[in-house]
Amino acid sequence: MGIKSSLSKPLAALTARKQEKWKSNAETVQEKWRKSILKNASSTIFGKDHHFAEIESYADFKQGVPVNDYEGLRPYVEKIIAGESDVLWKGKPLYFAKTSGTTSGVKYIPITHDSIHNHIDSAKNALLNYIHETGKSKFLDHKLIFLSGSPVMSKTAGIHTGRLSGISNHHVPGYLKTNQLPSYETNCIEDWEQKLDAIIDETIKQPMSLISGIPPWVQMYFDKINARTGKQIKDVFPEFDLFVYGGVNFEPYKAKLFESIGKKIDSIELYPASEGFIAYQDKFDSEGLLMLLDSGIFYEFIPAEEYFDENPTRLSIGEVELNKNYALIINSNAGLWGYSIGDTVKFVSLNPYRIIVSGRIKHFISAFGEHVIGEEIEKAMKYACKRHPEVSLVEYTVAPMVSPSEGLPYHEWLVEFEHEPNDIKSFAKDLDTKLVELNTYYKDLIVGSILKPLEIKLLKRNAFIDYMKSIGKLGGQNKVPRLSNDRNIADKL
Template sequence: MGIRSVLSKPLAKWVVERQREWMFRPAETQQRWFKRLVDGGRDTVFGRDHHLADVHTVEEFRQAVPVRDYEDLKPYIERILAGDSDVLWKGKPLYFAKTSGTTSGTKYIPITRDSIPNHIDSARDALLNYINETGNSAFLDKKLIFLSGSPELDKKAGINVGRLSGIANHHVPAYLRTNQLPSYETNIIEDWETKLERIIDETINQPMSLISGIPPWVQMYFDRIQERTGKLIKDVFPDFSVFVYGGVNFDPYRAKLYESIGKRVDSIETYPASEGFIAFQDTQTEEGLLMLLDSGIFFEFIAAEDYFTENPRRLTIDEVELNKNYAVIINNNAGLWGYSIGDTVKFVSRDPYRLLVTGRIKHFISAFGEHVIGEEVERALQYAMQRHPETEVVEFTVAPMVSPGEGLPYHEWLVEFSTPPNDLAAFARDVDNRLTELNVYYDDLITGAILQPLKLTTLPRGAFQRYMKSQGKLGGQNKVPRLANDRKIAEGLLATSLV
């Protein structure tokens, strides 16, 4: 064993022991962060505007600070971009994480000297939890690949600006840099297809042991390697033992990915966002991701069904219930206050708090009042795939067809299969039947003859890649939304499929 794998084990034990100090004191831990954040924000522009000096309780905080999205925060961001200090948090941000917005164009999310450990230490601790539980640390002595966005940074108002994955790349510990791939020169290539070929050039003859990335882009990496070599991934990378992923539900990709690999490997799920690293998988034996309650964030939650009401109730961690969808609201030491990150989660454990990411609060179909959410469509698809085990899905999205040429309206599922089901009609019925079981409103619309059962449209291989390329979003951390209330994505996919 090498020096990295040997030294990682006592470090992993120490990290997990420290973690236990807050895992089982969630309310106390969050209250401590609430006080620290309010104290830290009092003398900022935001703090003065919202009278944080007069805030002493969570209830007073909620009266002073409304829930907001990026548009509400944007005037403060613009002051920072104009050169002002002490606007949302003391001093100036170290970075702006650049991300795409639906109405705001490019969004600039601040990352400060105080908040950067949340992003970097959490990614490290996800690996250390795995090492402590499994004893597998040998992967640290081989080559590690992180399929991510470019680490090249721009500057605005003297502040470094880039994608979160690119920013994180600058903070990879020195002891791992020597076995990290791809090279910086390759990683900064903007064109994904060119970059992918260069990544393969650099990795194909290396002892790869850990591969990290969003599942559909990792699958593309595996597909290209197989095209070149004609071999399974396990034969190209016999040392490959750990797959780290986040950003999307792994289940629809699992069968195809493991088929490409040719064996099962351990996986570690993470939940990083530009606004903060929220949770990671701390165990291979329990469901859900450990919520990081001692990492610079004071969390609030709003029940998903109440989110769009006039005054939704905001809950602390000790007030949430199991198996109920909540929108995540964060307050952190990057200067995000009452900030809705747009995700929904469901808690599957309270001892400690573990969650599943269930979708996006604004990504749902409710063209007819059904309010179908991401978790429901993913579970329905997974059910059908289990009933038709030959099926392998590359990617999918769902859109309403409000005014079809004939017949009742319906949900259109646009699916790219790598291996289609033997009986496509039966597969579609199984998806639809499961969805009616999961969503009572959808069931009412089907049984009441308001909607007809879903229609499944198969797309040719590469359809989602071509669509993402046409949008300038191929590769990196970009994802196709699972659901939409309009047909913009659906029509874009159908148009690029005809090219």
């Protein structure tokens, strides 16, 4: 065992002890953060506008701090860009994480000197927790690859600006820098396909033990290695035994990814967002991700069915229930207040608080009032794939077909298979059967002959890669929405 893997064990034990302490005191810890961030932001422009100094209870907080999306905070962000200090948080942000919103265009999410620890320490603690839970630390003695966006940054009003994954690249702990691949120069390549070839050149003869990235882009990396060598990944990287991922549901990609690797390996799921690192997988024999409740963020939860109401219910962590969909709202030491990040979560455990990401609050199909959400789509696909074990998926998305050339309207599933079902009609029927079971509104529309059962549109090889390339979002942290209430993506595909 090497020095790094040996020294990680006591550090992992210390991290686990700290984690246990706040896990067992979650509601108190969250209230501590609510009071702390309010106090620290009371003299900011936002704090004065919303009378932070007068807020005492959580009831006061809900009365004084409105729920916002990016558009609600944009006027304050524009003050920062205009050069003002003490706007959303004390001083000026350390970074802007630049993201592309579906409705807001480019978004500039502040990351402050206080909030950067949430992003960096949470990623580090996820690995240390894995070491403590499993006793496995040997991966630290070999090479680690992080498939991420470019670390090159521009400046916005003197504030370093870039993709979150690129920003995080600048904060990889020193003791891991010597293990990290690809090189800084390769990571700076903007063209994803050119970058991937360069990454393969650098990594193909290295003892890779950990690979991290969004599953579809890691799969693309594996496919290119296989095309170049004719070998499975286990034969190219014999030491590879840990896959770290986030950003999308792993289930649709799992079978093909492990087929490419050629063996089962351990994996850690993360839930990072530009607005904050929300959760990570702390146990490897149970469902859900541990919500990080002692990391500079005060969380709120709105029942998903109330989200678009004028005065939706807002709940703190101690008020949530199991197996209910909630829109996730954050208030943080990055200066985000009542901020809806657009995700829905569902609690699968309340002791400790563990969640699954169930979808996007604005990603649904309700062309006929069915309100089908991402979680239902993914459960239906998982069910159908289990019924047809020969199937291997690449990617898929779902859209309504409102005005077909003939017959009733329907939901169109646009699917790229690695290995197609032996019986595509049977596969489609299984998808539809599960969706009817999961969504009573969809069932009523099918039974009432308002909709006909779903149809599958088979897509050619690399259809999703070509689509992402066509909109300038190939690689990095970008992902295809699982479903849409219009046909913008479907028609392009």
